[in-house]
Amino acid sequence: MENETERNLCHWADRMASKIIAEKGSLDTYTCASGITPSGTVHIGNFREIITVDLVARALRDRGKNVRFIYSWDDYDVFRKVPANMPAPELLEKYLRFPITMVPDTSGRNENYARHHEADIESQLPRVGIRPEFLYQSQRYRANRYAEGMKKALQNRQLIKQCLNEYRDEQHKMKDEDEYWPVAAFCCNCNKDETEITGYDGEYGVSYRCKSCGHEESGDLRTSKEFKLGWRVDWPMRWSEEKVVFEPGGKDHISPGGSYDTAKLVSKKVYGWDAPVTMKYDFVKLKGVPGKMSSSKGKVISLVDALEAYQAEVLRYIFAVNKADHEFSISFDLDVVTLYEAYDKTERIAWGDEKAKSEDLFLKEKRIYELSQIESGMPAVKPYQIGFRLLTTLLQTYSGDIEAAISSLGDVQEAQKETLRRRCACAWYWITECAPECASDFCFTLRENGARSESITGAVQKAVNRVRTEIAPRIGSFPTDKDCQQEMYRIASETGIEPKELFTALYQALIGKDQGPRLASFFRIIGKERLDKILKAYGL
Numbered sequence: 001m002e003n004e005t006e007r008n009l010c011h012w013a014d015r016m017a018s019k020i021i022a023e024k025g026s027l028d029t030y031t032c033a034s035g036i037t038p039s040g041t042v043h044i045g046n047f048r049e050i051i052t053v054d055l056v057a058r059a060l061r062d063r064g065k066n067v068r069f070i071y072s073w074d075d076y077d078v079f080r081k082v083p084a085n086m087p088a089p090e091l092l093e094k095y096l097r098f099p100i101t102m103v104p105d106t107s108g109r110n111e112n113y114a115r116h117h118e119a120d121i122e123s124q125l126p127r128v129g130i131r132p133e134f135l136y137q138s139q140r141y142r143a144n145r146y147a148e149g150m151k152k153a154l155q156n157r158q159l160i161k162q163c164l165n166e167y168r169d170e171q172h173k174m175k176d177e178d179e180y181w182p183v184a185a186f187c188c189n190c191n192k193d194e195t196e197i198t199g200y201d202g203e204y205g206v207s208y209r210c211k212s213c214g215h216e217e218s219g220d221l222r223t224s225k226e227f228k229l230g231w232r233v234d235w236p237m238r239w240s241e242e243k244v245v246f247e248p249g250g251k252d253h254i255s256p257g258g259s260y261d262t263a264k265l266v267s268k269k270v271y272g273w274d275a276p277v278t279m280k281y282d283f284v285k286l287k288g289v290p291g292k293m294s295s296s297k298g299k300v301i302s303l304v305d306a307l308e309a310y311q312a313e314v315l316r317y318i319f320a321v322n323k324a325d326h327e328f329s330i331s332f333d334l335d336v337v338t339l340y341e342a343y344d345k346t347e348r349i350a351w352g353d354e355k356a357k358s359e360d361l362f363l364k365e366k367r368i369y370e371l372s373q374i375e376s377g378m379p380a381v382k383p384y385q386i387g388f389r390l391l392t393t394l395l396q397t398y399s400g401d402i403e404a405a406i407s408s409l410g411d412v413q414e415a416q417k418e419t420l421r422r423r424c425a426c427a428w429y430w431i432t433e434c435a436p437e438c439a440s441d442f443c444f445t446l447r448e449n450g451a452r453s454e455s456i457t458g459a460v461q462k463a464v465n466r467v468r469t470e471i472a473p474r475i476g477s478f479p480t481d482k483d484c485q486q487e488m489y490r491i492a493s494e495t496g497i498e499p500k501e502l503f504t505a506l507y508q509a510l511i512g513k514d515q516g517p518r519l520a521s522f523f524r525i526i527g528k529e530r531l532d533k534i535l536k537a538y539g540l
Contacts, residue, residue, distance in 0.1 A: 016056050016277070016279055021065070032069050035070075039077070043300035043301055045300075047121075048284050055319070057069045072135045075137060078100070079096055079100050088106035091106055092113070100113055127312055128316055137228075146229070152271065159269055160270060163269060184228060187210035232262060245277060247278055248278055249280065249281070254278060310339070314339060321346075334439055347385060381413065392427050392435070393521075397522075402428070431443060447534055450536075453505075456509060461505075461538050462495050465535070467502075471491075475528050
């Protein structure tokens with residue numbers, strides 16, 4: 001049996017779970033939080049925070065803890081900028097400074113702009129085994145759920161001011177005479193946030209004036225819909241409200257003296273709640289594109305995009321195998337093949353099909369593999385493993401017919417097919433949509449219907465025909481690929497041509513290119529009947 005202590009600490013998520021338990025003690029529920037403003041496409045960089053929480057939540061559950069994973073949609077935030085990738089930008093421009101939930105969905109699909117982006121990620125997260133409890137802050141603010149939290153902030157605004165100044169240099173500190181209000185308002189007349197607070201009665205009454213339309217209003221925090229806290233106070237207020245014990249943050253927020261340190265002070269001094277345990281996660285970049293991903297600039301890869309090329313388990317693996325505070329890039333070039341190969345190696349180690357170099361490495365690889373699965377832990381059935389590179393060959397040989405390709409393998413169990421189908425779909429997407437630009441030598445179309453290469457004549461044609469009559473009928477009986485290859489060398493030698501000439505001719509006969517997949521394994525994939533039919537065009 002595995003050493004439980006080693007197992008529990010061999011991955012960063014497990015170490016973080018241990019830290020949470022050590023710092024927060026024994027709790028009935030461990031609330032882990034994440035969230036974002038749905039101001040644009042929720043991209044794969046945003047996904048890093050979501051899966052970071054999911055990995056830690058899984059580690060806590062593996063210790064028998066009850067975990068609540070909440071994901072807050074900060075959809076009562078201000079619509080500040082029109083993203084480059086949204087339709088009808090001229091219409092969206094008219095809604096700048098509105099709450100995001102009051103901005104129309106110009107695609108016409110959802111009830112508003114915020115919901116469009118929320119629905120996109122909510123529908124996709126189950127595909128990677130992530131099922132948080134979604135909280136919608138626009139609903140909560142409009143239902144006056146935070147009336148007491150806003151009241152407490154207003155009553156302690158001088159203390160909050162001190163907290164905000166704590167880590168600022170002299171040039172950026174608010175001065176004693178500067179008026180500070182932790183609460184802001186969306187004008188109930190024009191819906192914009194271009195308002196200024198003009199008075200507070202010490203309890204629930206707040207008055208404001210809109211600088212955009214001139215409207216003046218006196219509202220009550222318990223009944224009015226337009227008030228909300230600024231994010232630096234809203235964040236710690238909700239820690240207290242939801243009893244959050246873990247929430248990671250991007251390196252821009254978690255850096256010393258950053259917004260987390262400020263929120264920590266507000267949380268303790270104003271709301272009486274010890275800030276959650278946190279950890280820093282770094283950016284995810286797009287390979288070949290400088291800078292981090294930005295929804296507002298339209299320079300993003302969404303979770304949907306990533307799942308086109310990356311099987312869910314492999315996508316989870318990318319985040320599980322990288323330390324959260326390490327930056328990495330995601331791409332759709334040949335790195336995809338490399339990542340599948342790395343995942344497959346981890347899978348073989350986890351199942352004991354390949355021996356790890358040490359017990360420590362075995363424990364680490366197995367834990368990474370467990371955390372990479374859609375459902376936590378080892379799968380009930382060992383997946384059918386076929387290399388990504390070989391799979392692209394198989395699928396192209398069967399013109400993208402996934403069921404035919406799987407059937408040709410002959411030994412796939414029924415319980416293995418669903419996962420294999422997903423891998424096939426990703427491989428077919430990559431070979432048809434990505435490989436033509438980054439790996440054109442991977443791409444081919446099998447010559448059929450009697451088509452032939454006019455360049456194959458003379459001794460070369462004789463050799464090709466001998467391959468058809470002497471090798472194709474026995475293609476399934478060679479002990480190894482090397483044995484099959486040796487037979488091709490023999491035929492080349494006996495017909496007086498160089499082996500390379502024969503290999504080039506065979507590739508030309510099969511796919512109309514000078515090179516392609518390894519011939520012996522390619523022959524097996526094609527099968528002796530189809531191989532005979534294609535090479536028959538070169539019969540003498």
